[in-house]
Amino acid sequence: MSIIRDPYTYLLGEFAELVCRALADFCPSLALNDVLHIIEEPPRREYGDLSLPMYRLLKYCKVDLSKFANAVRNISLNKIFMELKIVNDYLNVRINTAEYAKVIINAVRGDGANYGLIPDDRKLNIVIEFVSANPVHPLHIGSGRNAVLGDFLARLFEVKGHNVQRRYYINDLGRQVATLVYGYMRLGMPTPPEDVRPDIWFGLIYAVTNTIIDILRLRKELSNAGKNDPEAYVKQLELDELIMTLSELRSRNKELVDRLLDNISRDSDPDKNVEELMMRYESGDPKAVSLFRFVVAKVLSGIQETLRRLNVRFDKWDWESDLVFNGMVRNVLELARKSNYFILYKGAPALDFSSLQHDPDIKKSLKLPKSINIPPLILMRSDGTSLYVTRDIAYTIMKFNDSRADLVINVIANEQTLAQAQLRLALYALGFKEEAVRTIHFSYELVNLPGVKMSGRRGRYVSVDEVLDNLEYMVEEIMRSRGSTVSNEVKKVISVGAFKYMMLASSPNKVINFDANEALNLNRNSAPYLQYTYARTCGVLNKYGRDLEWDLIDYSAANVEPRRELLYHIGKFPYIISKVATDLEPEILIVYLNRLADLFNSWYDQEPILKEVSEGIKQLKLFITYATNIILRNGLGIMGIDVLERI
RNA sequence: GGGCCCGUGGCCUAGCCAGGAAAAGGCACCGGCCUGCGGAGCCGGAGAUCCCGGGUUCAAAUCCCGGCGGGCCCGCCA
8 A cells, every 4th residue: 555645635535535426326427526626624623524515516416405415324434434424514524533643644654754745746947036136225124025935935846846946137237226336436436345234335325326316306307497387396395305315314324425415416417327327338338347247246245145144045146237248138129020019119119019918818828917908018228228128028038948947937026017917928929928828927015114115215124134133132132031041043043934934924915014013023923933832842852862663653542632633733734735835825834834833732731742651642642743843844944944953 | 097916803814716604813901820741832711894885696704896995006117
């Protein structure tokens, strides 16, 4: 007999088969999958362990419910089910826990430390592009959410046996980097200070430069406008706000801000100079290239430090500018010119999707929004420089070619839904139909600060590092209040875990309103709670100090609450992992692990494990502890959260 | 004007896609449990018009339509 690796799925299958066989005579069209679909868990355990609402069978065969009931009543139970009852038109079964425990125990015994991690049959090449934050300031918590989600997806697919490549798109051709470089030049290109993180230092230059440029532009507009310009009032308000922002920034580094203000004010047209810089860089001017690359690499080194702190790694760092330098962007433009969808829009080369976007088949396969009007996609500026989406088309093609990808997943904020739809349409229009279908936008919502709008341009954001620093401080405080100390290692594992948990605990398409007090709460329903529970299991297992005596386990002792419930939950882990991998919803895993920890802690308080006198029961209890231990480690592992043997 | 996402006790979150038995966790609040294998824990209590209005259905937090509220997008920005 081969070992069953996924007990719960096996259980569902057995139940469905039982039902199908019983109803085969008068309900021949009823498929196993239909029944599987209908099976649910009763709201309360008294009803049974699994339940089939019989009225839902009426969809498949129209006969009287009593006929179902009669047929079902005569089901001869196999050994894993021990009781069958019909209550309120529900067919409820009770599991023979002793038998089911055997299945679960064999599954855990067979897979050991890999319990629950069952590879898919087909091994895919999956590219995940994530973070890809503009290299102009430190990672803020929004990017932190992206990093944690992308890392979660990568770990999940790896566990499911796929070949995962993690890529970071270094967006160095945009106006943002050019603005930063411009500011750095105006500052006189000083050597970045050693004692400040480069992303923080350059991030300040970036915010200050942006704000000053905007102030100068507004001032010019105001002085040109007539006194009766109705917009003048609004502009004045905007200007006042910017000046406040600048004075806030000034409080961080007076000298730097004054110098920038002085030097940028002397420039008669900063906007034009920023654009000129962009052009020089894109055309490959060696001086511009070395300067841009220097600045970006510096900022990136800071970002990488944060990512290392989060234990998020990348396989490839893709420079956007390389796509222009190596001709790939030009190729895309040439392809576009030859395509049937090419038009000149307001004099600029563009793709027109009006004939494509309403085709129901295309809409469905490319997962386009129901009724949406996608405007023509302009591919090139009239000054000859490239645009973001054009470069992104080239990049996507490269991601497919580079790693023979079956799937490209882009972890990108919800605000880019339209742009991502445009990207897929453009790929389709240029003849990359397969690629278009296999490009997946994994969308997530932003992280908001209560009251303030986060803005990198204004230097207004909470960085990942600040949050982690605060979390570490909280951990220290808690330990101090208990009269003990904490190692750096423990402090780091707990704070990083708490951060990741926070980012994964709510559905990706929900906005997170970042509340510092809430975020620093290390109580239940958090990573530390799960880590603590894990450490508890380690404590017991270490104290026992030997391997389990699998053959001595007393299965019959499984049929006692709350062991029963706990075992049932343990048996569900592989099923949960599969579900998470299908739905790509981290919160499912979190809910499951919390419940497991709750059940374990509650049980732990009720029954001694090591003091159990019956050897068979003691081995069963050790098994429960061991399985909980493995599940917590594997579950947290997928979330990128480390565990500790001692806290 | 059009589109996307969200709305569940005071607060945060699961359940919604695949409708089904008395809506599930947590925080905060109230009351108990520390010489026991780890109290970052355990036991108990209180607290909900599932945003509103229609519709579909034997049955709606869940599906459909229309509102309301919040966030976001519709650029020769990224």
